Amino acid sequence: IPLFCKQLFRLVELQPARAAWIGDIRAGTTVSYGNQIKASCHLIAFNADSAGVLGIVSLDCQDGGKRAVSQLHCHSDTVTDFDFSPFDQLLLATGSADKTVKVWCLSENGQDLPASAGVILGPEGCQVDMLQFHSTADGVLASGAGRRVKIWDVAQQQSLTELESHGDQLQSLAWKQDGALLGTSCKVSRAGSVQGHENNKDSRLIWMDASDYLLSVGFNQMREREVKLWDTRRFSHSLLSCALDSSSGYVWVPLCPGNPRVWVAMGTPGCIHWLRLGRLARGGSCAVGAALTLSVNQCVTEGKTQGAALVPKLALDVMACEVARVLQLTDSFIVPISYTVPRKEFHEDLFPDSAGTLPSASSQEWWAGDNKQQLKCMSAFCPALPSSLPCFYGPSLTHHVVLFPQDGSGLSSPSSSLTSPSMAPSVSTTSGFASSSSQRSLQSILGPSSKFRHAQGTVLHRDTHITNLKGLNLTTPGECNGFCANQQRLAVPLLSAGGQIAILELSKPGRLPDTSIPTIQNGTPVADFCWDPFDLQRLAVAGEDAKIRIWRIPPGGLQKMLLEPEAVLRGHTEKIYSIQFHPQAADILASSSYDMTVRIWDLRTKQEVLCLKGHTDQIFSLAWSPDGRKLATVSKDGRVRLYKPRQSLEPEQDGPGPEGSRGARVVWACGGHYLLVSGFDSRSERQLYLYKADSLSAGPIAVGTVDVSPSTLIPFYDEDTSVVFLTGKGDTRVFVYEIVTEAPFFLECNSFSSSDPHKGFVFLPKTTCNVREVEFARALRLRQSSVEPVVFKVPRVKKEFFQDDIFPPTTVWWEPALTATAWLTGSNAQHQMLNLQPKDMTPVSEAPKDVPVRKYAPSSVYLEEKSDEQKKEELLSAMVAKLGNREDPLPQDSFEGVDEDEWVGRHG
Numbered sequence: 047i048p049l050f051c052k053q054l055f056r057l058v059e060l061q062p063a064r065a066a067w068i069g070d071i072r073a074g075t076t077v078s079y080g081n082q083i084k085a086s087c088h089l090i091a092f093n094a095d096s097a098g099v100l101g102i103v104s105l106d107c108q109d110g111g112k113r114a115v116s117q118l119h120c121h122s123d124t125v126t127d128f129d130f131s132p133f134d135q136l137l138l139a140t141g142s143a144d145k146t147v148k149v150w151c152l153s154e155n156g157q158d159l160p161a162s163a164g165v166i167l168g169p170e171g172c173q174v175d176m177l178q179f180h181s182t183a184d185g186v187l188a189s190g191a192g193r194r195v196k197i198w199d200v201a202q203q204q205s206l207t208e209l210e211s212h213g214d215q216l217q218s219l220a221w222k223q224d225g226a227l228l229g230t231s232c233k234v235s236r237a238g239s240v241q242g243h244e245n246n247k248d249s250r251l252i253w254m255d256a257s258d259y260l261l262s263v264g265f266n267q268m269r270e271r272e273v274k275l276w277d278t279r280r281f282s283h284s285l286l287s288c289a290l291d292s293s294s295g296y297v298w299v300p301l302c303p304g305n306p307r308v309w310v311a312m313g314t315p316g317c318i319h320w321l322r323l324g325r326l327a328r329g330g331s332c333a334v335g336a337a338l339t340l341s342v343n344q345c346v347t348e349g350k351t352q353g354a355a356l357v358p359k360l361a362l363d364v365m366a367c368e369v370a371r372v373l374q375l376t377d378s379f380i381v382p383i384s385y386t387v388p389r390k391e392f393h394e395d396l397f398p399d400s401a402g403t404l405p406s407a408s409s410q411e412w413w414a415g416d417n418k419q420q421l422k423c424m425s426a427f428c429p430a431l432p433s434s435l436p437c438f439y440g441p442s443l444t445h446h447v448v449l450f451p452q453d454g455s456g457l458s459s460p461s462s463s464l465t466s467p468s469m470a471p472s473v474s475t476t477s478g479f480a481s482s483s484s485q486r487s488l489q490s491i492l493g494p495s496s497k498f499r500h501a502q503g504t505v506l507h508r509d510t511h512i513t514n515l516k517g518l519n520l521t522t523p524g525e526c527n528g529f530c531a532n533q534q535r536l537a538v539p540l541l542s543a544g545g546q547i548a549i550l551e552l553s554k555p556g557r558l559p560d561t562s563i564p565t566i567q568n569g570t571p572v573a574d575f576c577w578d579p580f581d582l583q584r585l586a587v588a589g590e591d592a593k594i595r596i597w598r599i600p601p602g603g604l605q606k607m608l609l610e611p612e613a614v615l616r617g618h619t620e621k622i623y624s625i626q627f628h629p630q631a632a633d634i635l636a637s638s639s640y641d642m643t644v645r646i647w648d649l650r651t652k653q654e655v656l657c658l659k660g661h662t663d664q665i666f667s668l669a670w671s672p673d674g675r676k677l678a679t680v681s682k683d684g685r686v687r688l689y690k691p692r693q694s695l696e697p698e699q700d701g702p703g704p705e706g707s708r709g710a711r712v713v714w715a716c717g718g719h720y721l722l723v724s725g726f727d728s729r730s731e732r733q734l735y736l737y738k739a740d741s742l743s744a745g746p747i748a749v750g751t752v753d754v755s756p757s758t759l760i761p762f763y764d765e766d767t768s769v770v771f772l773t774g775k776g777d778t779r780v781f782v783y784e785i786v787t788e789a790p791f792f793l794e795c796n797s798f799s800s801s802d803p804h805k806g807f808v809f810l811p812k813t814t815c816n817v818r819e820v821e822f823a824r825a826l827r828l829r830q831s832s833v834e835p836v837v838f839k840v841p842r843v844k845k846e847f848f849q850d851d852i853f854p855p856t857t858v859w860w861e862p863a864l865t866a867t868a869w870l871t872g873s874n875a876q877h878q879m880l881n882l883q884p885k886d887m888t889p890v891s892e893a894p895k896d897v898p899v900r901k902y903a904p905s906s907v908y909l910e911e912k913s914d915e916q917k918k919e920e921l922l923s924a925m926v927a928k929l930g931n932r933e934d935p936l937p938q939d940s941f942e943g944v945d946e947d948e949w950v951g952r953h954g
């Protein structure tokens with residue numbers, strides 16, 4: 047699936063505390079073409095669990111109390127669809143399998159519901175499948191029943207017209223914003239009438255604001271979700287199409303009707319996805335040649351999504367910079383998910399004039415042919431802006447600077463092809479790292495960039511996956527990575543009493559048998575676990591019973607149940623948070639515990655040898671320095687500490703750590719001279735902090751916000767490239783930064799995203815990387831029931847040469863440099879280094895200079911030589927190629943590490 051994550055504005059997704067969820071709702075599982083849930087400025091209506099009944103609840107929570115849900119008994123059979131009038135927030139139309147359409151007048155508090163409908167329309171010849179109120183004329187309602195569309199004048203209780211050109215079952219209907227056109231889609235897709243989607247399972251239509259563009263969503267022949275963009279003035283073929291994935295259960299919500307940057311959210315069980323329509327034509331109308339951008343946000347939902355609805359613009363909290371709110375309907379909750387923009391990025395453009403609540407015509411006027419432009423609600427937002435909301439027009443906003451996407455290669459890199467140079471530019475707003483100030487200069491945005499910025503993460507072929515994993519325990523504590531792996535095998539805890547652990551051999555990919563597989567019987571739930579770096583058969587498991595068990599896996603993998611550990615380490619008095627092997631000395635392990643100590647163990651004697659003190663609260667994470675002399679910790683008590691365990695049991699240094707109490711991680715960076723901490727600030731934003739390891743008390747030298755999400759970002763730092771990969775359990779995105787020791791410290795690189803959240807993401811040793819393919823990191827991604835390898839590559843042209851700038855000699859960390867005794871008695875050592883260069887390759891630094899290097903002109907040049915029409919065609923076809931066939935070689939795959947000027951765009 048193509049996944050693209052650049053967004054024009056940094057949107058923050060907020061899922062309010064459970065208290066704000068609307069409970070006690072018992073949603074039904076109605077199968078229909080309807081939305082299952084809708085909202086007006088006052089009320090929410092949803093399909094309840096008994097046929098013919100809608101649940102009604104007020105949108106706002108009065109006095110912060112619990113909201114009462116009332117039942118509207120409206121039909122004698124299933125309610126298939128319903129819609130609130132845009133002009134009367136209490137007027138609800140309902141359509142049913144009982145063949146009638148009814149219109150109800152509700153009360154503002156959602157209580158005291160009427161016993162009978164104000165108006166009854168029909169009966170129709172068959173069940174009513176869908177309804178939509180007209181967008182500009184009062185009291186005009188379109189209903190679809192079977193193959194027929196009827197347009198009703200509600201007040202007169204009569205039909206104005208009947209559209210009968212449909213050859214088969216209708217699936218969707220949608221009024222254009224100006225109310226002049228109605229789009230429909232039906233099973234054989236004769237809409238308007240073109241072949242829409244090849245598979246006729248379901249389809250939906252969404253108008254792109256007031257334009258002539260229409261987005262349709264359906265299934266292709268492969269039964270994959272497919273999105274197509276149509277120009278209704280040239281309806282013979284779609285402009286763009288984009289296959290998504292084959293999961294069903296999506297719900298489509300146009301997220302910002304009336305905003306040129308149209309968003310669509312799709313709730314699947316577990317995630318919300320965004321689809322964005324970018325802009326291609328400069329200065330032109332937003333939709334002239336548009337590009338689809340799919341970005342996948344992190345997992346936000348708990349239950350299965352039954353439906354989703356958008357709250358009307360006028361009901362949003364503008365003061366809080368809320369730009370959209372989606373209501374997710376699950377079996378037992380309505381979960382409001384709010385999207386806000388950080389204030390420093392606020393711009394009136396986020397709140398374009400919104401459709402007002404006054405109709406621009408009566409039904410009779412409209413029917414007589416008066417397509418008046420809808421009255422715009424001019425005053426709702428901008429003039430009311432409090433002066434405390436700054437409007438910045440600096441480079442952090444997209445309107446005034448035209449850039450090539452910072453991470454992108456112009457036309458066709460996945461994250462940027464869809465925000466290509468001549469359209470709305472994409473400024474890197476995800477990090478705010480270089481400087482949080484919106485005043486930062488253009489240069490600092492373009493600033494130094496990483497040679498890994500085009501890095502691409504790819505899931506390897508299915509043949510390498512391990513599938514049919516069953517009964518995994520995916521709720522490991524925050525200090526644990528969820529699973530652990532070395533170059534030969536992985537360990538993952540199972541859902542069962544007594545802490546069972548499955549061991550899976552990476553050399554044996556494929557489908558696991560349905561029967562249960564041999565496991566380690568740890569005897570107590572797993573708190574954390576890790577493989578001995580010097581012994582691929584040895585797994586250390588910290589238990590909730592305060593003991594650490596050392597298990598030995600027979601060569602070739604587990605054949606039968608393992609009941610007896612090789613050793614048990616006893617000493618902690620309370621349960622353990624995390625454990626970590628020493629990077630240099632064999633048989634040395636460190637552990638942290640609820641008893642607020644960090645203990646260091648000698649596995650040969652099974653004895654505790656050192657016990658470090660000084661913590662006053664939970665120890666979130668510990669990390670040995672690469673030279674094995676020091677140990678860093680980050681704690682809930684708000685401190686980052688550094689120990690030299692052999693010299694003192696008290697911290698040698700400490701400094702201020704993250705304020706947030708949800709969790710944190712620490713890793714060493716830049717030759718062991720820096721510490722990188724990932725944690726939360728007091729507002730629960732996920733942040734990165736960089737410290738100089740010799741001056742912790744001075745606090746972090748750099749801090750950057752990543753995003754807002756509940757799970758701790760778990761860092762993996764690659765010493766050879768100084769690249770850090772960060773992702774949380776339950777996330778869909780892996781952030782990638784190169785860490786440098788001067789400003790801006792964090793250089794953002796292409797991130798990797800997937801369509802469904804991962805339960806764990808663990809990196810493998812460098813030696814597993816295919817250097818011929820310029821693969822500089824390899825990881826395993828744990829999903830609900832499978833494990834997939836993911837590789838990170840740097841696109842290079844001269845791949846026949848060994849890319850020695852990317853692959854310096856690597857540390858032979860898998861052989862011990864010291865014995866436990868030597869380390870404990872004060873010796874130090876260094877690991878051997880290994881050159882990764884294959885014998886038959888020449889380093890690229892020694893490549894003859896006259897090797898012709900294919901270079902593409904910068905996109906700006908490329909675009910200026912062409913006519914507008916050509917440009918559009920080419921951009922579109924580049925995108926279609928990109929979207930349609932991910933296997934095709936792409937222009938940017940041929941790029942060498944490019945010159946900076948090729949990426950620096952024009953100023954708009």
Ligand SMILES: *[C@@H]1O[C@H](CO)[C@@H](O)[C@H](O)[C@H]1NC(C)=O
Binds near residue numbers: 519520522539
């Ligand atoms: C899953 O593992 C955690 C600890 O890692 C444990 O507390 C929990 O009980 C386990 N759940 C089940 C159902 O085994």
